[in-house]
Amino acid sequence: MDKDPAVVLAQTAGFCPGVKKAIDQVLELAQAGKAPIYTLGPLIHNTQVIEMLKQKGIRAVDALDEIKGQAGVIVIRAHGITPSLEAEVRARGLEVIDSTCPLVKNVHSVIGKYAALGYATVIVGDKGHAEVVGLLGYAGERAFVVADSEEARRLPALDKVNIVAQTTQEEDAFLKTAETVKSRAREAVISNTICKPTRDRQRETQELAGKVDLMVIVGAKHSANTTRLTALCRRLCPRTIHIETEAEADPAAVRSARRIGITAGASTPGWMTDRVMGRIKELRKKEAVSPFHALERLIELLVDSCAYTGLSAVGLTYVCMKLQGVRVEDRLLILAGLFVFSLHLINRVAEKGVGAVESRKVELFEKHQRPLIGAAFISGLLALGLALFLGTKIFAVVFCCWILGALFPFRSLHGQAGRVDFPGSRDIVTALGWGMVCACLPALHQGIVFSKANYLAVVFAILLVFIRSVMLGISAVHSDMIVGRENFYKALGARTTYAILASIQSLLTAVLIVLLAMGWKSRLVGSLLAGNLAFAAGSSTCHFRGTPKGFWAEAAVDGQFLLLALLAWLGGRL
Ligand code: SF4
Known part of the structure; x- marks a missing residue:
């Protein structure tokens, strides 16, 4: 569109594997409750990311003297450091995490190997750049840095020389400079150490x-x-x-x-x-605002403000009520919508600025932070009020779930994350929360908890919401959001995540087919099967053709519940 x-x-475009690995490592440390975390120099040359890392308690220091005391972790960034500085760092007594990129380490060993054989080293790179400073530490006494052929021409006459490149050099320029260096030496080895990325x-x-x-x-x-x-x-x-x-x-x-x-x-x-x-x-885009453009803006606003997610929770609750054969009650539908809207909004507002939400939302939250926080808490209070009206048991469940959900984004405060967090926690907790409010509450209210239909609806809701949450998490990782192991995909990796998603989709499909074959609520189950297959086909296409980004992707993922509700409603009418 x-x-x-x-x-x-x-x-x-974007993060190279070395930078990605270094960021993942520091985030894992932060999530494990390690504090304070220092990086020797900024982890990457990007002001916005450094700011986000700072908010996670990760601080860049220019020199070891800036670190007071012996507590905490020090991270060697992807550029690497000299062996003497590394020895100094290790002597500090702090825990040391070496995030030097393996491709930079390879340059260290190439330099070290030839230096040990008596070769001088010429590094084609930027003088003073952190990686070049680190490389010089492996080169011994006879080492030179040149930026281009012109500087290479000014080198003294050399006997045996090993010519290497800073990993991010431009290849043609490096080869040209290397030839000039070669012409000034009796014997020269050209080691093209520009990394593959x-x-x-x-x-x-x-x-x-x-x-x-x-x-x-x-x-x-x-x-x-x-x-x-x-x-x-x-x-x-x-x-x-x-x-x-x-x-x-x-x-x-x-x-x-x-x-x-x-x-x-x-x-x-x-x-x-x-x-x-x-x-x-x-x-x-054309200046003129077409009706479609206005609709697009409206959907974007609904998605970004979490109102669309709240609506999709209403849809899922309707489906769960139908599956359990309970009376469709407006109050429970509204309660589910308000509950989900409130908690998703609180989480989104809390994560603004630490890279866990997309950029366009950052703008929305920056401009309208107060009204959005107000909306989140008012809808939460309305959900609690409605729950109280529906009975003390319902209120107790909603109250506990809401408090836990609202505190979730603050779980890593004061280094407590390691004790309360676990891999994939965000996706698992979200699925359980939705399962509770969309499937358990209607059953609790109408006294059919622990019935077979209730089990079925709870499992159905939890698995569908889990898939939804993981898919949105995959999109976040592919956009280099600053997310940690609370993201299932990040914690378990692509292969395991896709295998688990495919297994869940297959299980859901198999269960619906069996129920259809048994003739159990055929029209409803048939409708849900059709919706489930359509969504499975859509998500497999995305998997093979690349993860979609943007609000349309999010609208499609949450829209599955609205589609299922529509199909369930139509199934009941036919
Ligand atoms: S060597 Fe290449 S992959 Fe490694 S950090 Fe440098 S640019 Fe990135």
């Missing part, structure tokens, strides 16, 4: 830059690899702009371009690139 084939995003990114960027008339490079201005990417693009596409955030996108340049290519440096999170992409598409 909002697809604009004239705006192309490079597949290699960098080479892939440069190759794709070059291809893209040759096909567009505007290239947008997203990333910090002080990030060496992003700056290099910009220079590379400028040679192929003179209209290349380097921006840090979507606010810097030049409307005139964006509107006048026929075709736009977007890429990002190794330290740019996917959500920032998505944010820029969204802004560019918005700028290119």
